[in-house]
Amino acid sequence: MSELGADPTRLYVRYAVAGDVAAVAEAIRVEQTIEFPADLAPEWIQQEVVGRVESQDEDGVVISFAPGVYAGGLGQVLNVLWGNVSLFEGVRVVQVQLPAAEHLGLRGPRFGGAGMRELLGAPSRPLLATALKPMGSSSDELAATAAVLAEAGIDLIKDDHSLGDQPWSTWRERVARCTETVREANERAGTAARYLPSLNVPAHEVFERAHEAKELGAGGLLVLPGISGFDTMRALADDDDLGLPIMSHPSMLGSHVVNPAQGLDHGILLGLVNRLAGADMAVFPNAGGRFGFSVEQCAQIRDECAAERAGLASALPTPGGGMTLERVPEILDLFGQDVVLLIGGALHRGDLRANATALREAVETH
Amino acid sequence: MSELGADPTRLYVRYAVAGDVAAVAEAIRVEQTIEFPADLAPEWIQQEVVGRVESQDEDGVVISFAPGVYAGGLGQVLNVLWGNVSLFEGVRVVQVQLPAAEHLGLRGPRFGGAGMRELLGAPSRPLLATALKPMGSSSDELAATAAVLAEAGIDLIKDDHSLGDQPWSTWRERVARCTETVREANERAGTAARYLPSLNVPAHEVFERAHEAKELGAGGLLVLPGISGFDTMRALADDDDLGLPIMSHPSMLGSHVVNPAQGLDHGILLGLVNRLAGADMAVFPNAGGRFGFSVEQCAQIRDECAAERAGLASALPTPGGGMTLERVPEILDLFGQDVVLLIGGALHRGDLRANATALREAVETH
Numbered sequence: 001m002s003e004l005g006a007d008p009t010r011l012y013v014r015y016a017v018a019g020d021v022a023a024v025a026e027a028i029r030v031e032q033t034i035e036f037p038a039d040l041a042p043e044w045i046q047q048e049v050v051g052r053v054e055s056q057d058e059d060g061v062v063i064s065f066a067p068g069v070y071a072g073g074l075g076q077v078l079n080v081l082w083g084n085v086s087l088f089e090g091v092r093v094v095q096v097q098l099p100a101a102e103h104l105g106l107r108g109p110r111f112g113g114a115g116m117r118e119l120l121g122a123p124s125r126p127l128l129a130t131a132l133k134p135m136g137s138s139s140d141e142l143a144a145t146a147a148v149l150a151e152a153g154i155d156l157i158k159d160d161h162s163l164g165d166q167p168w169s170t171w172r173e174r175v176a177r178c179t180e181t182v183r184e185a186n187e188r189a190g191t192a193a194r195y196l197p198s199l200n201v202p203a204h205e206v207f208e209r210a211h212e213a214k215e216l217g218a219g220g221l222l223v224l225p226g227i228s229g230f231d232t233m234r235a236l237a238d239d240d241d242l243g244l245p246i247m248s249h250p251s252m253l254g255s256h257v258v259n260p261a262q263g264l265d266h267g268i269l270l271g272l273v274n275r276l277a278g279a280d281m282a283v284f285p286n287a288g289g290r291f292g293f294s295v296e297q298c299a300q301i302r303d304e305c306a307a308e309r310a311g312l313a314s315a316l317p318t319p320g321g322g323m324t325l326e327r328v329p330e331i332l333d334l335f336g337q338d339v340v341l342l343i344g345g346a347l348h349r350g351d352l353r354a355n356a357t358a359l360r361e362a363v364e365t366h
Numbered sequence: 367m368s369e370l371g372a373d374p375t376r377l378y379v380r381y382a383v384a385g386d387v388a389a390v391a392e393a394i395r396v397e398q399t400i401e402f403p404a405d406l407a408p409e410w411i412q413q414e415v416v417g418r419v420e421s422q423d424e425d426g427v428v429i430s431f432a433p434g435v436y437a438g439g440l441g442q443v444l445n446v447l448w449g450n451v452s453l454f455e456g457v458r459v460v461q462v463q464l465p466a467a468e469h470l471g472l473r474g475p476r477f478g479g480a481g482m483r484e485l486l487g488a489p490s491r492p493l494l495a496t497a498l499k500p501m502g503s504s505s506d507e508l509a510a511t512a513a514v515l516a517e518a519g520i521d522l523i524k525d526d527h528s529l530g531d532q533p534w535s536t537w538r539e540r541v542a543r544c545t546e547t548v549r550e551a552n553e554r555a556g557t558a559a560r561y562l563p564s565l566n567v568p569a570h571e572v573f574e575r576a577h578e579a580k581e582l583g584a585g586g587l588l589v590l591p592g593i594s595g596f597d598t599m600r601a602l603a604d605d606d607d608l609g610l611p612i613m614s615h616p617s618m619l620g621s622h623v624v625n626p627a628q629g630l631d632h633g634i635l636l637g638l639v640n641r642l643a644g645a646d647m648a649v650f651p652n653a654g655g656r657f658g659f660s661v662e663q664c665a666q667i668r669d670e671c672a673a674e675r676a677g678l679a680s681a682l683p684t685p686g687g688g689m690t691l692e693r694v695p696e697i698l699d700l701f702g703q704d705v706v707l708l709i710g711g712a713l714h715r716g717d718l719r720a721n722a723t724a725l726r727e728a729v730e731t732h
Binding site: 027031032033034035036037040041042044045048049068069071072073074075076078079080082083084085086087088089131133134135136137160161162164165166167168171200201202203204207224226227228229230231232234235239250251252253254255256258259262263264285290291292293321344345346348349 | 393397398399400401402403406407408410411414415434435437438439440441442444445446448449450451452453454455497499500501502503526527528530531532533534537566567568569570573590592593594595596597598600601605616617618619620621622624625628629630651656657658659687710711712714715
């Protein structure tokens with residue numbers, strides 16, 4: 001993709017616009033900065049603070065923002081990128097050029113693809129993930145399932161994202177039981193599986209629960225940025241005392257991407273923004289599963305998970321949402337080896353242990 | 367609106383569906399609960415945990431969810447309402463029937479409309495709000511503006527939502543200066559204005575900054591649930607040591623509402639969900655301003671801010687986004703007296719003090 005601009009201090013965004021491009025461009029550059037009649041602002045603010053139209057054509061506009069405007073952290077970066085513009089119809093973020101790392105001031109993924117491979121002792125093969133389900137199962141049942149999956153060689157065993165504090169399996173009980181059985185299974189089988197509880201917990205307890213999960217032996221965290229906020233995920237990733245890998249789940253995020261003429265491109269939100277927010281792994285529904293993402297949209301996420309962006313580590317694309325064992329070769333053809341295959345319910349059709357073992361063999365030999 | 371169901375323990379949701387209603391209904395009831403092949407789940411889970419199709423017609427489906435499923439707080443309520451369904455095209459939440467208060471377990475707005483009137487000593491007239499802007503101004507400049515607005519009788523003086531920790535006005539400096547000048551202005555003029563700083567701050571500091579703002583004398587908080595998460599707003603509203611009114615700003619939330627066939631209805635997200643999350647005031651762009659909301663959509667938000675819902679206090683609709691003094695009568699015709707008029711940049715065209723005074727007089731005499 002071509003560069004949007006040459007100033008390493010500025011954030012450049014290309015907005016696709018359906019409608020009167022010049023009018024919308026003028027609205028965006030003001031709306032995302034001073035939210036004030038531009039003619040009433042002091043001249044220097046009009047020049048230095050209001051967004052700058054860098055180029056414009058019939059499809060949209062490139063606007064750039066000064067470092068002072070996006071200063072203060074990821075929340076404000078998102079505000080600038082999409083905050084009030086989200087209220088416009090017919091505007092979509094289709095390309096983002098980040099400022100240089102020292103101006104951006106975000107650490108990004110703690111582990112990234114290379115770090116995850118190192119943690120899991122898997123230098124080259126695709127990584128494997130699955131989810132503990134179905135809701136309604138007891139903590140003991142989920143923990144027993146986790147043990148089977150760990151022994152069979154599944155690398156990452158996460159809670160279903162919706163598991164929180166339901167009566168059938170409360171959060172603390174589940175995290176304690178699953179960490180225990182996964183640890184024992186690893187010892188028995190010589191595997192290195194990690195259990196990732198869902199941080200689907202009250203907002204005022206997110207950080208406390210994350211640390212509690214770590215103390216109990218969790219090997220990572222499943223975070224729902226569409227519910228908890230992207231900057232909450234960023235703060236968890238940045239926490240040196242925590243130091244756990246982060247898997248990002250797309251709950252509630254669909255509205256931002258699935259409407260073709262409005263929102264943010266799939267790769268921007270689920271690839272780039274996830275990386276800005278410290279996700280080591282970005283879950284999204286793969287093409288041909290239970291949801292309607294296309295192959296092209298998935299490829300865009302794949303590319304934005306890996307592209308060189310302001311020195312940020314990569315995130316591993318983690319396609320899921322109705323994947324099956326039979327589709328593994330096709331998924332690897334699309335994503336290559338740097339992928340986490342997230343296969344959930346399908347492992348339970350027939351014998352769980354045999355299916356999980358077959359999945360591990362499939363990626364060893366691909 | 368007609369009732370969706372009779373069981374006070376269940377959460378009922380009507381989803382409008384463009385496409386094969388029966389297939390999408392089946393997908394939703396599974397997707398929002400067990401995310402697992404329904405036929406592989408134990409029979410009791412199929413009956414008790416999976417969502418139940420209550421009724422179905424050519425426009426959509428009503429699905430209900432058991433109390434165990436939505437248990438654990440607002441995050442999980444949102445997960446059930448919209449989590450994975452957000453990834454479908456052509457599905458929109460158009461009606462919600464909450465369970466009874468004792469099952470819902472959410473306190474809602476601390477003050478609500480009546481409480482805000484009591485706080486502000488304004489038993490019947492429309493309330494007035496404005497924003498400190500433009501970005502680029504110094505803390506001293508913003509604080510001086512705040513003083514003028516407070517003396518002129520504006521009730522609620524909030525930071526522009528995008529003000530965070532920009533170099534021109536850092537957060538602590540601005541909050542300290544604005545609380546000081548608003549307090550002094552109230553003493554001079556006998557007014558009761560409240561300054562609401564924007565909690566556009568890093569996620570791991572949100573609660574600490576909220577308390578710091580209160581200690582400095584802030585009279586409320588501007589929260590961005592689309593950035594910080596709805597449950598973060600809920601936790602701030604629920605904090606008895608804080609006890610501050612909450613104004614909700616729609617930054618990033620537009621994607622959930624502006625696409626006609628996908629998302630959540632305007633009233634559901636910006637009225638009902640804001641109330642579930644403790645907002646005393648719900649900011650949204652009024653019809654005919656800088657954004658494209660229609661009169662009908664605004665009326666829906668108005669109605670959902672006030673409707674009887676599981677014993678929740680009301681929220682005050684706070685239409686803004688390019689409002690002017692000339693439009694006050696028309697806005698009051700649409701919203702009635704139980705409204706916060708949010709007029710920002712327009713007050714700065716001509717003499718700020720004269721405009722703010724005229725606005726206060728207009729609502730006194732309407």
